[in-house]
Amino acid sequence: MFLEHEPTKQDIIDAHERIRKQIHHTPILSSTSVNQIAGCKIYFKCENFQKVGAFKFRGASNAILSLGEKVLKDGVATHSSGNHASALALASNMKNVPAYIVMPHTAPQIKKSAVESYGAKIIFCELTLQSREETLAKVVNETSSVFVHPFDNYSVIAGQATCAKEILEELTDLDYIIAPVGGGGLASGSCLSAKYFSNKTRVLGAEPEGADDAFRSLRDNTIYPSVNPKTICDGLLTNLSDKTFNILNKELKEIITVTDEKIIFAMRLIWERMKIIVEPSSAVTLAVVLDNKEIFAGKKICTILTGGNVDLEKYFGM
Amino acid sequence: MFLEHEPTKQDIIDAHERIRKQIHHTPILSSTSVNQIAGCKIYFKCENFQKVGAFKFRGASNAILSLGEKVLKDGVATHSSGNHASALALASNMKNVPAYIVMPHTAPQIKKSAVESYGAKIIFCELTLQSREETLAKVVNETSSVFVHPFDNYSVIAGQATCAKEILEELTDLDYIIAPVGGGGLASGSCLSAKYFSNKTRVLGAEPEGADDAFRSLRDNTIYPSVNPKTICDGLLTNLSDKTFNILNKELKEIITVTDEKIIFAMRLIWERMKIIVEPSSAVTLAVVLDNKEIFAGKKICTILTGGNVDLEKYFGM
Numbered sequence: 001m002f003l004e005h006e007p008t009k010q011d012i013i014d015a016h017e018r019i020r021k022q023i024h025h026t027p028i029l030s031s032t033s034v035n036q037i038a039g040c041k042i043y044f045k046c047e048n049f050q051k052v053g054a055f056k057f058r059g060a061s062n063a064i065l066s067l068g069e070k071v072l073k074d075g076v077a078t079h080s081s082g083n084h085a086s087a088l089a090l091a092s093n094m095k096n097v098p099a100y101i102v103m104p105h106t107a108p109q110i111k112k113s114a115v116e117s118y119g120a121k122i123i124f125c126e127l128t129l130q131s132r133e134e135t136l137a138k139v140v141n142e143t144s145s146v147f148v149h150p151f152d153n154y155s156v157i158a159g160q161a162t163c164a165k166e167i168l169e170e171l172t173d174l175d176y177i178i179a180p181v182g183g184g185g186l187a188s189g190s191c192l193s194a195k196y197f198s199n200k201t202r203v204l205g206a207e208p209e210g211a212d213d214a215f216r217s218l219r220d221n222t223i224y225p226s227v228n229p230k231t232i233c234d235g236l237l238t239n240l241s242d243k244t245f246n247i248l249n250k251e252l253k254e255i256i257t258v259t260d261e262k263i264i265f266a267m268r269l270i271w272e273r274m275k276i277i278v279e280p281s282s283a284v285t286l287a288v289v290l291d292n293k294e295i296f297a298g299k300k301i302c303t304i305l306t307g308g309n310v311d312l313e314k315y316f317g318m
Numbered sequence: 319m320f321l322e323h324e325p326t327k328q329d330i331i332d333a334h335e336r337i338r339k340q341i342h343h344t345p346i347l348s349s350t351s352v353n354q355i356a357g358c359k360i361y362f363k364c365e366n367f368q369k370v371g372a373f374k375f376r377g378a379s380n381a382i383l384s385l386g387e388k389v390l391k392d393g394v395a396t397h398s399s400g401n402h403a404s405a406l407a408l409a410s411n412m413k414n415v416p417a418y419i420v421m422p423h424t425a426p427q428i429k430k431s432a433v434e435s436y437g438a439k440i441i442f443c444e445l446t447l448q449s450r451e452e453t454l455a456k457v458v459n460e461t462s463s464v465f466v467h468p469f470d471n472y473s474v475i476a477g478q479a480t481c482a483k484e485i486l487e488e489l490t491d492l493d494y495i496i497a498p499v500g501g502g503g504l505a506s507g508s509c510l511s512a513k514y515f516s517n518k519t520r521v522l523g524a525e526p527e528g529a530d531d532a533f534r535s536l537r538d539n540t541i542y543p544s545v546n547p548k549t550i551c552d553g554l555l556t557n558l559s560d561k562t563f564n565i566l567n568k569e570l571k572e573i574i575t576v577t578d579e580k581i582i583f584a585m586r587l588i589w590e591r592m593k594i595i596v597e598p599s600s601a602v603t604l605a606v607v608l609d610n611k612e613i614f615a616g617k618k619i620c621t622i623l624t625g626g627n628v629d630l631e632k633y634f635g636m
Contacts, residue, residue, distance in 0.1 A: 027345065029367075048593045049347075268634045275366045275626035277593040308593035315633045316586045 002066055003154035006247060007161060007189075009196035015158040016165055019061040022094055023162075024050050028170055028302065031273050038289050040296045043174075044270075045167050048278050048308030052090050052114075054083035054235075055163050055186055055306050056150075060091040062159030063148045072097045074144040079125075079136045081107040082235055083307050084150040089120035100145055102136045110311055151185030152241030161189030167302050168197040175299040178285040180306055181205040181214045181255055182236035184244030190304070191251035205248070205255035206288040206303075208232075208263060213239045215255040218248060232260050235281030235307065262287040270305070277308045320384055321472035324565060325479060325507075327514035333476040334483055337379040340412055341480075342368050346488055346620065349591050356607055358614045361492075362588075363485050366596050366626030370408050370432075372401035372553075373481050373504055373624050374468075378409040380477030381466045390415045392462040397443075397454045399425040400553055401625050402468040407438035418463055420454045428629055469503030470559030479507030485620050486515040493617040496603040498624055499523040499532045499573055500554040502562030508622070509569035523566070523573035524606040524621075526550075526581060531557045533573040536566060550578050553599035553625065580605040588623070595626045 003011055026046045035041055047055035064076060075098030078088050085101045092099035099120035103111070104127045115122055125135035140147050149156065163186065164177055177194060179187040184205075191203045207215050211229035217240055226239040240248065260280075267283035269290075270276060285303035289296050321329055344364045353359055365373035382394060393416030396406050403419045410417035417438035421429070422445045433440055443453035458465050467474065481504065482495055495512060497505040502523075509521045525533050529547035535558055544557040558566065578598075585601035587608075588594060603621035607614050 053593060264634065268630060271595060271630055271633075275371060275595040277589060277595060312586060312589055315589075316582065 001068070001071070002063065003158060005154065007154055007158040007192055011158050012161045012165060012193060012196065015062045015155070016162040018065045019058060019159060019162065022051075022061055022091070023058055025166060026050055028167065029274060029276070033273050034269065037269070038296065039293050040289065040298055041300045042286070042289060043171060043302040044274065045163060045302055045304045046276065047163060048276060048282060048305050052083060052086040053307055053309045054087065055160060055304065056083040056087035057091065058162050059156035059159035059185060060084065060087035060148065063153060063155045064088075064091045064095055064097065066155045067146060071146060074146070075099060076148050077102070077136060077139050077143065077145040078148050078150065079103065079132050080150055081111050083309060085111070085120070086114045086118060088148055089115045089118035093119045098143070098145065100139045100143060102132060102139060104132070108311070149241070150238075151183035152243050154243060157185055157189045157192070157243065157247070159189070160186045161193045163304060164190035164193035164203070165197055168193060168201060171300070171302055173300060174198070174201045174302050176202055176204050176301045178204045178206055178288060178301060178303045180233070180236055180281050180284045180304070181207045182281070183238040184214060184240045184248055186304065186306065187252060188244045188247035191247055195251055202253040203251065204253050204288070206284040207255050207257045208236055208284055209257045209259050211236050212257045214248070215257050217245060218252065218255060221249070232263060233281040233284055235279065236284065256288045256292060258284060258287040258291050262291050266290060276305075277310060278305045279307045279310050282306045282308070319386070319389070320381065321476060323472065325472055325476040325510055329476050330479045330483060330511060330514060333380045333473070334480040336383045337376060337477060337480065340369075340379055340409070341376055343484060344368055346485065347592060347594070351591050352587065355587070356614065357611050358607065358616055359618045360604070360607060361489060361620040362592065363481060363620055363622045364594065365481060366594060366600060366623050370401060370404040371625055371627045372405065373478060373622065374401040374405035375409065376480050377474035377477035377503060378402065378405035378466065381471060381473045382406075382409045382413055382415065384473045385464060389464060392464070393417060394466050395420070395454060395457050395461065395463040396466050396468065397421065397450050398468055399429050401627060403429070403438070404432045404436060406466055407433045407436035411437045416461070416463065418457045418461060420450060420457060422450070426629070467559070468556075469501035470561050472561060475503055475507045475510070475561065475565070477507070478504045479511045481622060482508035482511035482521070483515055486511060486519060489618075489620055491618060492516070492519045492620050494520055494522050494614075494619045496522045496524055496606060496619060496621045498551070498554055498599050498602045498622070499525045500599070501556040502532060502558045502566055504622065504624065505570060506562045506565035509565055513569060520571040521569065522571050522606070524602040525573050525575045526554055526602055527575045527577050529554050530575045532566070533575050535563060536570065536573060539567070550581060551599040551602055553597065554602065574606045574610060576602060576605040576609050580609050584608060594623075595628060596623045597625045597628050600624045600626070
């Protein structure tokens with residue numbers, strides 16, 4: 001079953017063993033010219049090369065592989081129109097388990113196609129939170145499937161933590177790991193791995209100014225909802241949950257926010273100089289570094305490139 | 319001085335030792351979903367991650383590092399508005415050697431800026447072959463610099479050959495290496511490395527239908543000029559030279575041509591599935607594989623992704 005407590009060091013080691021065969025051990029890249037521009041040594045953990053093109057496959061895999069065959073036979077369910085949906089769909093498919101994905105009927109066709117290509121069933125809902133929750137509850141009730149929350153789930157958090165664990169196994173004297181903050185699953189998992197697997201490395205969160213609910217939540221010690229977020233970072237629109245808030249509140253050094261304009265600049269820099277495709281939500285970390293050079297001067301940093309799922313129609317469309 | 323004979327096995331080994339410290343040993347990537355689509359096992363040698371974003375840095379580096387200090391003090395010169403220009407500019411810069419690059423005044427600003435950013439001097443010419451050759455001759459005469467031809471130069475060919483050498487050191491039982499054919503420097507170097515460093519692997523050339531002069535030249539055993547080539551592959555517009563024609567004529571298995579439409583499809587597939595940026599000239603190899611599934615079914619292939627220099631204004635421009 002799912003972990004019922006904040007992941008321990010052993011829980012994260014176990015998660016890594018559990019998912020190791022089915023995830024990619026993604027490479028860590030760097031660029032001389034990006035280092036020159038930034039004035040520090042930046043490594044990039046390329047989860048855009050992860051299966052389904054995003055780190056979310058780690059958490060979804062650990063969640064599914066933590067459930068017994070008996071529980072799994074009725075399948076899993078979630079609500080998401082983003083990378084968690086694809087991740088849960090593929091991880092289910094690899095175990096021959098049904099997956100039910102609730103998403104708004106307005107979700108882009110490219111997202112629907114990705115989820116369907118992994119064999120999951122899509123159930124459409126209205127755009128409201130109420131419709132999403134009611135639809136999910138109905139699906140879970142009718143199918144007896146298990147709800148896998150995108151981040152408010154300790155097994156998912158332990159899965160996401162394996163990313164920072166890999167970083168710390170490869171790079172031993174990092175000053176900072178920087179993770180984008182949406183619901184906080186990756187950031188809180190990274191905090192736990194830094195605590196357990198490093199003596200020196202601190203974790204920083206990066207958030208778009210137009211979706212700074214996590215920044216405000218930690219500052220004011222209360223979970224704010226994400227109301228009408230305005231950012232290009234479509235993976236960072238959700239607010240924190242109880243589980244992620246509590247971990248970040250104890251372990252995260254701080255969250256730094258940055259404008260969309262600077263995020264787009266950083267994203268273009270990654271595409272141009274590193275020749276890799278990252279989504280806007282991934283570029284918020286480099287944007288924070290470039291916007292705060294005095295903090296990072298001479299430091300050794302690893303940013304997590306969380307995903308590479310962008311709609312390329314704009315480039316290739318005729 | 320430059321090699322004056324077709325590179326031997328030892329010449330390629332020496333070239334690799336000579337340039338090893340200043341080039342990137344680029345990774346070889348693969349994608350389960352691309353393999354499924356293609357029906358064979360395809361590896362991608364990522365020269366888009368090479369310095370200056372293209373394999374050309376290997377040949378330019380070997381050329382410059384093959385020249386003595388006395389010869390080098392007056393610098394090097396070439397005509398190119400593409401990746402060879404950037405490659406020669408950077409390799410010269412790393413040895414503190416002046417570089418003179420002749421390019422048409424109509425060259426895109428992005429190409430001019432790249433060359434200038436590496437400290438080279440640009441000399442503009444008219445669009446005609448005559449103007450280009452006269453301008454180059456004048457520059458060489460006035461500066462006493464050494465002309466480094468983009469491909470009709472055995473030291474350049476030996477440098478490009480190190481790419482296939484790295485492939486064959488990592489992948490021992492390949493059926494084919496597929497290289498794009500422009501002037502033929504990479505393809506002929508790849509042929510030599512396959513001959514020297516493998517018992518089994520054959521080299522295939524890939525060429526756009528709209529610039530199929532090399533295909534016709536090898537078929538008819540004569541070097542045709544490239545007249546009004548029509549293709550999106552801006553790195554594959556030139557014709558073969560004596561040196562590259564002679565090597566390809568002896569060693570290349572064959573050249574297969576493919577339409578631009580299929581090249582664009584293959585390019586998009588690489589961007590979407592592999593999350594890496596390649597230029598159109600790089601995608602011609604995958605396009606050939608996808609267009610000839612019966613030839614490649616079940617085979618083990620490595621295609622060379624020659625470069626990643628594309629103008630991203632179309633994606634990021636406002």
